Amino acid sequence: MALAGLLVTAIVAFIVVVLFISWFSNPPFGWGNAPDQPIAFPHTVHAGAVEDGGHAIQCEFCHRNATTGAAATVPAVEVCVICHKQINGANAKADVAEPETLINIQRVIDKHVDGRPIDWERVHRLPDHVRFVHEAHLRFLTQGEEREVTLPIGNQEAMQLPVPVQEACTVCHGDVALMEEVQPQQGQSLKMGTCLDCHKENSVSTDCTVCHK
Amino acid sequence: MPNAQFEHKWGMVADLDKCTGCQACVIACQAENNIPINTKDYFLQRRAYEWIRIERYWEGEYPNVKARFMPVLCQHCENAPCEPVCPVFATYHNEEGLNVQVYNRCVGTRYCINNCPYQVRMFNFWHPNWPARMENQLNPDVTVRSRGITEKCTFCVQRIRRGELQVEARDGNRLNDETISGGNYDPACVQACPTNALMFGDLQDSNAAIKPYFDDVNAHPGHGEHDRETRGYRLLEEMNTRPSVIYLKKIDKYPLEAGH
Numbered sequence: 001m002a003l004a005g006l007l008v009t010a011i012v013a014f015i016v017v018v019l020f021i022s023w024f025s026n027p028p029f030g031w032g033n034a035p036d037q038p039i040a041f042p043h044t045v046h047a048g049a050v051e052d053g054g055h056a057i058q059c060e061f062c063h064r065n066a067t068t069g070a071a072a073t074v075p076a077v078e079v080c081v082i083c084h085k086q087i088n089g090a091n092a093k094a095d096v097a098e099p100e101t102l103i104n105i106q107r108v109i110d111k112h113v114d115g116r117p118i119d120w121e122r123v124h125r126l127p128d129h130v131r132f133v134h135e136a137h138l139r140f141l142t143q144g145e146e147r148e149v150t151l152p153i154g155n156q157e158a159m160q161l162p163v164p165v166q167e168a169c170t171v172c173h174g175d176v177a178l179m180e181e182v183q184p185q186q187g188q189s190l191k192m193g194t195c196l197d198c199h200k201e202n203s204v205s206t207d208c209t210v211c212h213k
Numbered sequence: 214m215p216n217a218q219f220e221h222k223w224g225m226v227a228d229l230d231k232c233t234g235c236q237a238c239v240i241a242c243q244a245e246n247n248i249p250i251n252t253k254d255y256f257l258q259r260r261a262y263e264w265i266r267i268e269r270y271w272e273g274e275y276p277n278v279k280a281r282f283m284p285v286l287c288q289h290c291e292n293a294p295c296e297p298v299c300p301v302f303a304t305y306h307n308e309e310g311l312n313v314q315v316y317n318r319c320v321g322t323r324y325c326i327n328n329c330p331y332q333v334r335m336f337n338f339w340h341p342n343w344p345a346r347m348e349n350q351l352n353p354d355v356t357v358r359s360r361g362i363t364e365k366c367t368f369c370v371q372r373i374r375r376g377e378l379q380v381e382a383r384d385g386n387r388l389n390d391e392t393i394s395g396g397n398y399d400p401a402c403v404q405a406c407p408t409n410a411l412m413f414g415d416l417q418d419s420n421a422a423i424k425p426y427f428d429d430v431n432a433h434p435g436h437g438e439h440d441r442e443t444r445g446y447r448l449l450e451e452m453n454t455r456p457s458v459i460y461l462k463k464i465d466k467y468p469l470e471a472g473h
Contacts (some may be wrong), residue, residue, distance in 0.1 A: 208305075213370075213371050
């Protein structure tokens, strides 16, 4: 009898733990860890502010399609090599010449020489039935006349528009420039409710076919 | 309409005088909308997926026979019989005159399919699959529908949305006949039609080429088609579903009686 009780308790506890993990490992809680990338790419160094030791490269310099099309896209190796042709092991400055950094840079250059793409692990994934056009959202945030809006996502403070592109990206993605590794957690849930709240707030159509395909 | 800047009501005109029954529209639709490849089995079970189909009719007695063709797609009815019967509101009419199917809401009761007088709604009886190397040609703008839900023609809403974003939201111009065909925002069937038998346009645009046909048919409703100035008519007009697709009668140069 005691054994049966123990068994039932164990099974229930197992189910609870599984549900707990599967619920909390999703946004907005984001207990899921960042996936291992084939090449360590620190956004802090590339996009971070100059005062923090970064190079303050603008988001759209690498994610080129974000301002012109639906997907933001991950840059081609050629885009990396625009800079890393010069910034490599041969002429590294003493202060950044950590062996690990140089190995990673050499991997990028090797990929370029081989003419092969880098197999990045995807961090954020949009469901197949959702259409999100980066260009349209960036146009709303970065263009038009001066206005004040309250976006019902993130900190919900009034926001002066238009803003520069880097700031616009942080509205949904969080401050990626401060992330050593891009985390699956994005600061807010980015579930359908988040989209709808923002669409209603800014009198954008909430017709199903605007976002669903 | 992503920015509610312009109102639209989309419509189509199918000119049966120009239709040769070549099935280019069927193939174009298949490719654009990620429709699974129909096998002989699917057709024999009458479960083939075709968002637009060519109906073929024979007229006359052998040897004095003529083939008649008619493209039939979702008519995007204003009084759509499929909409009120859906228990989960998976199909509804949006503000642009499109009859929309929301795949994620659909639970597959098939009430809508049974209530559609035009038989243009398709049920996914099987898990969709393609030969492995063809999966890279799937259209990323269209969902791959799973098994157990209903699907149908969308008037290629993904192209309309793209047009609204690129022409209206970005450049501030209204989508009209010229910009629609110039930017490839036509539905795939219209774009593929070699004889231009299919015409697509916006009924809110007073200059649209399809507008006179709709005005004429609306002005002479019901069975008043003899009074009409154009060749326009709607399918199953007596059901008062008020389709957004209008057909233009075929004018036969050599009638059957003449023995040609």
